Amino acid sequence: MHNALIIDPAPGRQPFPEPMPTTRPTPSKEEIALLPExxxxxxxxxTLVDSGPQAVEACAALRDHAAWGFDTESKPTFFKDQVSDGPHIVQLATLQHAWVFQLTDPACRDRVAGLLAEAAHTKAGFGLGDDTKRIVSKLRVEPAGVLELNAVFRQRGYRKDMGVKGAVAVLFNQRFIKSKKAATSNWANPRLSEAQLIYAANDAYAAARVLAALALG
Known part of the structure; x- marks a missing residue:
């Protein structure tokens, strides 16, 4: 990894330098809508991973790669002061494959927690602050080697929150499709739909692609 901005959880330390002036233009929603998919x-x-033995195989495959796209999904909350018990899903992806871990099985949860705690592997994604907080609360582990891609774009002169759609448009001149129906679906469901699997996996996959294009992975 080259000069990557890693979130450092140590108290009292600044995880990122001061951002550059936001001078680079970013495409609008209307402009992105015209791009090829x-x-x-x-x-x-x-690969859907929902048991300990499957998690062992998935973790072994992921450890062959230095960097992964990373995201989580939680069952949505609909009422004021309602507390989420997520994440229910953890997604990790390489440039070739994605693994969607369901966290119902205790052995699977333990394997995922151990994987996320490994500082030797970069875990890159967008808007990961809430994801990491929920992981700490549920899995009792502090994710290590986490790279917030929004911060990388901010350092490079783009607006504060690029997001996966903006990043894909800027780097690949393409339109990343996110299903609102899938995004707000029940991620705690024991049986995930094909639409949920595709949504979850591709959030992590797109982050892996962006990371590679930025030459940070």
Missing amino acids: FGRLGLERI
């Missing part, structure tokens, strides 16, 4: 992973390149 970003090529997403299909089900043949997505």
Whole structure:
């Protein structure tokens, strides 16, 4: 990894330098809508992991790579002061494949927690502050080697929150599709739908692609 901005959880330390002036233009929603579609992973390149033995295999495959795209999903909350017990899903992806871990099985949870705690592997994504807080609360582990891609773009002169759609548009001149229906679906469901798997996996996959394009992975 080259000059990557890693979130440092140590108290009293500044995780990032001061951002550069935001002078680079970012595409609008209307401009992004006109772009060709970003090529997403299909089900043949997505593995659902919901047991300890499956998690052992997935972790071994992921450890062959220095950097992963990273995201989580939680069952949405609909009422004021309602507390989420997420994350229910953790997604990790390479440039070739994505693994969607369900956290119902205790052995699977333990394997995922151990994987996220490994500082030797970069875990890159967008808007990861809430994700990491929920992981700490649920899995009792502090994710290490976490790279907030919004911060990288901010350092490079773009607006504060680029997001995956903006990043894909800027780097690939393509449109990343996110299903609102899938985003707000029940991620605690024991049986995830194909649409949920594709949504979750591709959030992590797109982050892996962006990381590689930024030459940070």
